[in-house]
Amino acid sequence: MSFMLRCPNCGDRHVAEFSFRGEYLQRPQQEDEFASWADYVYMKENVQGKHFEWWYHGSGCQRWFLAERDTTDNTTQTTFWFDDRPRLINRESEPDA
Amino acid sequence: MPDKRLSSHAYISLSECDQAIAFTFNSKVIKARSDDTIASALHAAGIGILSRSFKYHRPRGLYDGYGLGADLLLAVDGTPNVRGDKTRVEDGMDVRSQNAWPSPDFDAMAVNNTLVPLLPNGFYYKMFHRPKWLWPIAEKFIRKAAGIGAIDTTGETVDTRYEKRYRFPDICVIGGGPAGLASCLAACQEGKHVLLVEEDPQLGGHSVHTATKVANCQDDRLNGLSEQDAAGAIWDELKTYKNLEILTSTVVFALYEDNLIAAQSKHDLYKIRAGAVILAPGATDRHLVFENNDIPGIMTGRGVERLITMHGVKPGTRAVVIGNHDGVYHTAMLLQGAGVEVLVVADSRSDAATTEAARIVNENGTPIQPLSTIHAAKGRKSVNGAVIGDIAGKVEHASYRCDLIVIAAGFKPQLSLLSMGRVQPGWDEERQVFRVEKLPDGLYSTGDVHGTASFAQLYKEGKAVGLAAAQGAEQPQSVRSKEDIIVALPADIPAKGKHHFICKCMDVTRAEACASIAEGFDRVETLKRYTSMGMGPCQGKMCYEAVARLAAEDTGLSTSVAVPTTVRPPYIPVSFGVLAGRSQHLIPIRRTAMHDMHQQAGATFLNAGQWKRPHSYGDVQREARSMREGLGIIDVSTLGKLGISGPDAIDFLQFMLPGKFRKLATGKIRYSAMIGEDGILFEDGTLAHVKEGYYYMSTTTGNQDAIRSLFWWWIVTTDFDVKIDNLGPIFAAVNISGKNSRKLLEKLVDIDMSTEGFPYMSTRNATINGVPVMLFRIGFTGELSYEIHFPSEYGEAMWTHIMAEGAEYSIKPFGIETQRILRLEKGHLLPGIDTDALTNPYEAGVGFTIKDNKDDFIGKAFLKNFKDRGIENKLIPYKLSAGDAIPSDGVAILKAGKITGRVTSSRMSPILGYGIGLAWVNVDQSTPGTKIAIRLAGGGDVIGEVLDHAAYDPEGVLLKS
Numbered sequence A: 001m002s003f004m005l006r007c008p009n010c011g012d013r014h015v016a017e018f019s020f021r022g023e024y025l026q027r028p029q030q031e032d033e034f035a036s037w038a039d040y041v042y043m044k045e046n047v048q049g050k051h052f053e054w055w056y057h058g059s060g061c062q063r064w065f066l067a068e069r070d071t072t073d074n075t076t077q078t079t080f081w082f083d084d085r086p087r088l089i090n091r092e093s094e095p096d097a
Numbered sequence B: 001m002p003d004k005r006l007s008s009h010a011y012i013s014l015s016e017c018d019q020a021i022a023f024t025f026n027s028k029v030i031k032a033r034s035d036d037t038i039a040s041a042l043h044a045a046g047i048g049i050l051s052r053s054f055k056y057h058r059p060r061g062l063y064d065g066y067g068l069g070a071d072l073l074l075a076v077d078g079t080p081n082v083r084g085d086k087t088r089v090e091d092g093m094d095v096r097s098q099n100a101w102p103s104p105d106f107d108a109m110a111v112n113n114t115l116v117p118l119l120p121n122g123f124y125y126k127m128f129h130r131p132k133w134l135w136p137i138a139e140k141f142i143r144k145a146a147g148i149g150a151i152d153t154t155g156e157t158v159d160t161r162y163e164k165r166y167r168f169p170d171i172c173v174i175g176g177g178p179a180g181l182a183s184c185l186a187a188c189q190e191g192k193h194v195l196l197v198e199e200d201p202q203l204g205g206h207s208v209h210t211a212t213k214v215a216n217c218q219d220d221r222l223n224g225l226s227e228q229d230a231a232g233a234i235w236d237e238l239k240t241y242k243n244l245e246i247l248t249s250t251v252v253f254a255l256y257e258d259n260l261i262a263a264q265s266k267h268d269l270y271k272i273r274a275g276a277v278i279l280a281p282g283a284t285d286r287h288l289v290f291e292n293n294d295i296p297g298i299m300t301g302r303g304v305e306r307l308i309t310m311h312g313v314k315p316g317t318r319a320v321v322i323g324n325h326d327g328v329y330h331t332a333m334l335l336q337g338a339g340v341e342v343l344v345v346a347d348s349r350s351d352a353a354t355t356e357a358a359r360i361v362n363e364n365g366t367p368i369q370p371l372s373t374i375h376a377a378k379g380r381k382s383v384n385g386a387v388i389g390d391i392a393g394k395v396e397h398a399s400y401r402c403d404l405i406v407i408a409a410g411f412k413p414q415l416s417l418l419s420m421g422r423v424q425p426g427w428d429e430e431r432q433v434f435r436v437e438k439l440p441d442g443l444y445s446t447g448d449v450h451g452t453a454s455f456a457q458l459y460k461e462g463k464a465v466g467l468a469a470a471q472g473a474e475q476p477q478s479v480r481s482k483e484d485i486i487v488a489l490p491a492d493i494p495a496k497g498k499h500h501f502i503c504k505c506m507d508v509t510r511a512e513a514c515a516s517i518a519e520g521f522d523r524v525e526t527l528k529r530y531t532s533m534g535m536g537p538c539q540g541k542m543c544y545e546a547v548a549r550l551a552a553e554d555t556g557l558s559t560s561v562a563v564p565t566t567v568r569p570p571y572i573p574v575s576f577g578v579l580a581g582r583s584q585h586l587i588p589i590r591r592t593a594m595h596d597m598h599q600q601a602g603a604t605f606l607n608a609g610q611w612k613r614p615h616s617y618g619d620v621q622r623e624a625r626s627m628r629e630g631l632g633i634i635d636v637s638t639l640g641k642l643g644i645s646g647p648d649a650i651d652f653l654q655f656m657l658p659g660k661f662r663k664l665a666t667g668k669i670r671y672s673a674m675i676g677e678d679g680i681l682f683e684d685g686t687l688a689h690v691k692e693g694y695y696y697m698s699t700t701t702g703n704q705d706a707i708r709s710l711f712w713w714w715i716v717t718t719d720f721d722v723k724i725d726n727l728g729p730i731f732a733a734v735n736i737s738g739k740n741s742r743k744l745l746e747k748l749v750d751i752d753m754s755t756e757g758f759p760y761m762s763t764r765n766a767t768i769n770g771v772p773v774m775l776f777r778i779g780f781t782g783e784l785s786y787e788i789h790f791p792s793e794y795g796e797a798m799w800t801h802i803m804a805e806g807a808e809y810s811i812k813p814f815g816i817e818t819q820r821i822l823r824l825e826k827g828h829l830l831p832g833i834d835t836d837a838l839t840n841p842y843e844a845g846v847g848f849t850i851k852d853n854k855d856d857f858i859g860k861a862f863l864k865n866f867k868d869r870g871i872e873n874k875l876i877p878y879k880l881s882a883g884d885a886i887p888s889d890g891v892a893i894l895k896a897g898k899i900t901g902r903v904t905s906s907r908m909s910p911i912l913g914y915g916i917g918l919a920w921v922n923v924d925q926s927t928p929g930t931k932i933a934i935r936l937a938g939g940g941d942v943i944g945e946v947l948d949h950a951a952y953d954p955e956g957v958l959l960k961s
Helices: A034-042 A082-088 B038-044 B108-114 B134-146 B178-189 B205-209 B227-238 B301-311 B327-337 B356-363 B416-420 B455-471 B510-518 B524-531 B544-554 B576-580 B595-600 B620-629 B649-656 B704-717 B741-748 B792-809 B816-825 B860-869
Strands: A004-007 A011-014 A019-023 A050-056 A064-070 A076-080 B020-025 B028-033 B073-076 B079-083 B094-097 B163-167 B171-174 B194-197 B244-247 B251-256 B260-265 B268-273 B276-279 B283-285 B298-300 B318-323 B341-347 B368-370 B373-379 B383-389 B396-400 B404-408 B411-413 B426-428 B433-435 B443-445 B501-503 B604-608 B611-616 B632-635 B640-645 B669-675 B681-691 B694-699 B723-726 B731-737 B763-768 B771-776 B785-791 B873-879 B892-895 B898-909 B914-922 B931-935 B941-946
Touching (some): A004 A064, A050 B704, A064 A082, B020 B038, B028 B038, B038 B301, B178 B455, B283 B301, B301 B318, B301 B327, B356 B368, B510 B524, B524 B544, B595 B792, B611 B816, B620 B632, B632 B816, B640 B704, B681 B771, B704 B723, B731 B741, B731 B792, B741 B785, B741 B792, B771 B792, B785 B792, B816 B914, B892 B914
Parallel strands (some): B163 B268, B298 B404, B318 B404
Antiparallel strands (some): A004 A011, A019 A050, A050 A064, B251 B260, B260 B268, B383 B396, B632 B731, B640 B723, B681 B694, B771 B785, B892 B898
């Protein structure tokens, strides 16, 4: 992996400056069945294509943000703060997505 | 031996170099010129065989002189796999051949050559597999026979410092030939910061070894100049641009995503991140397949041109020249001018060439054979003859006695870097070459890599591409005129014989390839894997075109659907040193505020993450005993320290940690495990309520950055209103341990130090010598002990003060290794050492920190699941008997011959006088008093006894005293 990632705070940086925290997922509720917790922890979508994921700029501003990345070619379309997700992640409103 | 150095040349002026140097080749002293490559110097010295091939150990010599083949991989000054034809000789260099024993000239393994029928196609997969016992022996033998180069693992011969360097140009131009230079010029004129990377020591590409003059160039001042002078003129102009940096003798070996370029310059690794990349790697002579096409003495057109013009070396005495384009006459002319007798030029075309060079060659009396090409080379260790015939390989025309066969059969684009742009090349029927037409955004290509062309055309195209790259425009279309196109010869001249080598590295002949296709390996990729052609040290750089064309032909596909196999980095052999070189500025070294004091005290250090921590101050066993018997001090500054405050601080901690902390009064401390959402124990630490609403949490050294980022992630994704102060680097800390620690503290501070006034697991504020400190009465070591946290800037002063005040109690510093023994005596686990990614906290014995009857917290769902499942294994402390051997960490625990557990930590306890440890065992072995068999690494068992709690002071009397 050698691609450039745009930190919303610092701009374009080598991906090695960041650490990755996996797909953007909705945490289940405590009252949900255990199976949904098991899914949350272990069963990732592993999308071939675009998806939303977490990045941490550890060697930079040390802030967390979300990125939409295409897993096939590592191009990132958008990177944004968590608070901007309602505007940028529509799958919360689209159960199929 | 006749002198192969030229004193003059009939048609060109030779480069002058009178600096004589000497080096050794297989211990033999070789005289050379300072502008020689290793290969040219050896050729001049008459050494024809430089290596042996991979499988049959056939002799290999100088071929293209351009670093593409594996023929010239040599060991230079202890570094294996150096390209002899791209490396300049240096005075005193020690050069050795590889893959040949005892010498390349007489190679014992060449017996493989006469045993050819015994090594069939796909021999790797077929032979030696039955009987089964044969394979381990055969594999050893094959590895030895096939190995290339040996790394000096002693490190004794290598004292090189490898460095990493970084560049961030707007535009990086790879290749300094005519097109590359022109594109540099255009980009510089646009004001861009340009970096030009050239593999050779000089710029100009192939123009430096041609006598041709520039004509019809758009830049009129270049017309009439020799191509070499024209390249020089462009270079001179480029030198006036301050926005250009030129790296010569630097090889780009990889191109990665988003224009990250890796290049090697001797011992340095350049990492270049460019806004745009212009690839101008050029083209090299095609590898023509025919009978015995691998014998030393067969060289490429440009290979002999380079020998003559750049090194003043006469390539041979009697030559047969094979070609299919006008350039072959240029080559023949240069040979004649160097005094080589050119016996014939076999031109596959029907019409005679009309160039100036063709006229000269003809005037010199060399016959030109139209419609003919080579059928076979003759000779064993070197060429002694050539057979010329028709292109279909059916009719022989003539035989010649010669010592040199020159193949100038057109040029194949150097596609390696373009393919690393993640695009597959395709056969361009019109241009008769493999091409990559469309590259991903930000990548451009120009020059001979799109098919050879005149200097004027390359210049024009290079300028246009340079401008496009500078402006971020589309890649301009490359144009080639009919005159530029060289109609390819058949990839294999199908005359008789069974030694038509497609791949010279792996000795794969066309007959073998056909046999493999007949066995069903009828796709390029499977054929490659089965026959291993293109998989040798040259990685297909030489043969990719022949492999693809012949694979297509023999599988019945048309060349238009033939695709070369995938190209991956590295383009050249890269030494591990270059890849692993220093980049210290990217990995900081963190030292505590008391580092120098430890150094003065004779500490040896170990790396704990980025931190340097004292391992010990000499004698670990004595350190441990001295602390237990009196007083010890350890630097614990590297612990993570987080200050947690804000309106939701307690709610946040209740959520983050498995325990309950609402009742944690100010001044009190509690131990806590840290649990992931998956229920796994991954960290532990202490939480102190230092003042109303302000919590101070310590974490382990190695995890502190991860814990901090994790806390921040949860703050970002939840609604808790919390503030986290990263106090790790702000506070230094020491732990003072031992029965005299209270006495020392009483001297240092003026607060109530009694057991009642300052009980175990509580915290106080105080001042020491005017410095505000936080005191924590906690004890990892099991003795009465106090941790003192204070501002880092007082590190040395505090350490010095404590040591002076503690002298009367014989205070001694102890290191990490000692601490590991001490904590083991107390049975305390260390996350990451005694636990792993599957550790259930209940099984690890920290279930007491989990209070699952509270609202949502991290890991709650999984912890409930773990609890319901019950306990299968347990982490238990054990002790050995006095005199028992101390097992290594990680050894197995057995029951009735079956592995039922493992030791995670094992040490000798100096105070107890026997071995102690922590181990994972099956729950039925976990009852205190159970005997467990521990298998020693060297064989044999010792018997351990499972303990209830700590081996040392199990009731914790000392701790709480």
